[in-house]
Amino acid sequence: MSTCLPVTEDVAWLNVDEPAEVGRVRRAATNLAERLAFPATRVAEIGLAVTEIGTNLHKHAGGGQVVVRSVRSTEHAAVEVLALDRGPGIADVGLAMTDGQSTTGTLGLGLGAVSRSADRFALSSDLGRGTVLVARFHPRHVPPFDDDGTTAGLTRAIGGEEQCGDAYAVRRSANRVTLMMCDGSGHGPLAASASREAVRMFCALPPGPPEAAVARLHEALRGTRGGAVAVADLDREAGVVRFAGLGNIAAAVVTRERKHGMVSVPGVAGYQARTVRAFDYALPPGAAVVLHSDGLTERWTPDDDLVTRPPLVVAAALMRDAGVRRDDAGVLVAVAP
Template sequence: MRHHYALAWEVARRNGHLAFELDDNSQVGELRRVAVAMAAKLGFDETTRGRVALVATELGSNLVRYANRGRVLLAAVESTPGKLAVEMLSLDHGPGIADLSACMADGHSTGGTSGTGLGAVRRLSDEFDIHSSVPSGTVILARLTTRPAPPPSGPFVVGAVALALPGETACGDGWSVRQGEAGTAVLLADGLGHGWEAAQATSLALATFETAPFDDSRAMLQKIHQALRTSRGAAVALAQLDPAGTHVRFAGVGNIAGRLISGLVDRSLLSQHGTAGLRLGSLHVVDCDWPAHAVLVMHSDGLFSRWKLEGAADILQHHPGLIAAWLMREYCRGRDDASVVVVKRRDV
């Protein structure tokens, strides 16, 4: 299916990723055109649009030639506060890269492309990360923005993936993150059902959150509940992190789960039953310590709840956006909108 540029922009602006299944060279051209159109919508200059085109071509061509069931996810994301980037996530199910260091050498061709290779994808990108295992497959993150890119700021790094139900043009899941002196606040919302009405409910939840992200958790969820009364409703979860990154406050309603996970810790953060906008009971707020080296994961019920890291514990050492993409590749149900948000300390 071809993506209309204006529609593609609307979906991406709502925090959803566009999915490009790649098994033919003609689909690589479509990925490149939409990525460049997105960069133009963001106001990127000609040089940056050229970098976007090269990265899209290399990632897409690599999947067509070598991957089993490969696709690229495309979105406009906030890479640093106030700075937008085009994000491309390449996911495949094998065969994996046996010699990753050789493939990452600049100029190493992935077979008949422009000869740039994954090393040049890394050089052209402002943020880049890769994880590969044999025979499971490879996940790559590439973010591009206008240069010079601002230095990283804030104590946390955040990554997320949101995908619409296959066949839908709008994603009913969405997320927002705000960082400030009071800490960092993350909201994940899953509009009831799917399609545009679900997306509208999620947009209302995100807009309400963004007016006062550091309000008391119960008060914020009550505000969202009131704002969604004219909508079909949504599951929502709010995580507020202290500036030092040592404490988490979590509250949610509906089928959104949270976990603090590391090599030593695996703690679930549970939402209560209900739906914001329809039925909201007495809210329960979880206050807990954030263990050293732990990563916060929040996801909708579009992902299987009993996911695990067996055989890929090292994934937690990577960029949160890559972790989110890996979880989506491994555990997406494929029968509903799906979203996952990952937060980790910048120094972990």
């Protein structure tokens, strides 16, 4: 039996370049918590934490972006907040997490309190490159979702559009994790509709090889705008990832030593496809598998610590550093423990 993991929605990408924008970030997070029926006391806690995150982002990093997300399963919902910046980085993360620390070059006072308020918290910083912070808030510190923390994705719509044409889904069963990414053709609602259909079909499919899934997705997208799709099946026990792609979804297996690209065949799902082929690649312990749309440049180079960081931190850092094209952007990361 296989199940799709909790569904995430990137509700808002907000710039924090001025002090007044901190309030906009707080309102976005607390409004989402209220829509998800969080208790008033928890909404207030989230407001305080997000105010701290936004204030420190402006004060110590010179600005950046905050992403407000919802995470939903059949039984639970959560608010997730990401902060990304290109500031000076944090020289001593452990010290920055200590209550009472507020030094230029760190995120400042209150990080320890933010981490205690959050149900899941991660922080990664590189000197001279910037910092990524992730905080997830449940309504009442309920048990975590049915995920193992080894997969995460992130999407961002092109400027001027409210809906992103990129989407992804993750399915897990036993020792296998299967990833799917779709880049709907073009931008806006029609591209988003195509990618949502790809997610719906992928989650409904029975377990099977990636090439069969891509072929089914190709058929399912007929009548939509179509798009690029890719499916990667990670067999952690065998140490192999089997990959099939149609169109311009970039994919790679990343280790400390190298980034090994995976091959997609030309075509547009829903319109034109040659024979879909799958290829097998080695999946060493601790390796990461990265899929992303062409909203990210393929010319990114992993640093030595990439595979040791939480997948959502990796996805956010790649979006920050490689998401330089004016396009919808989506990235999906899985690590093999």
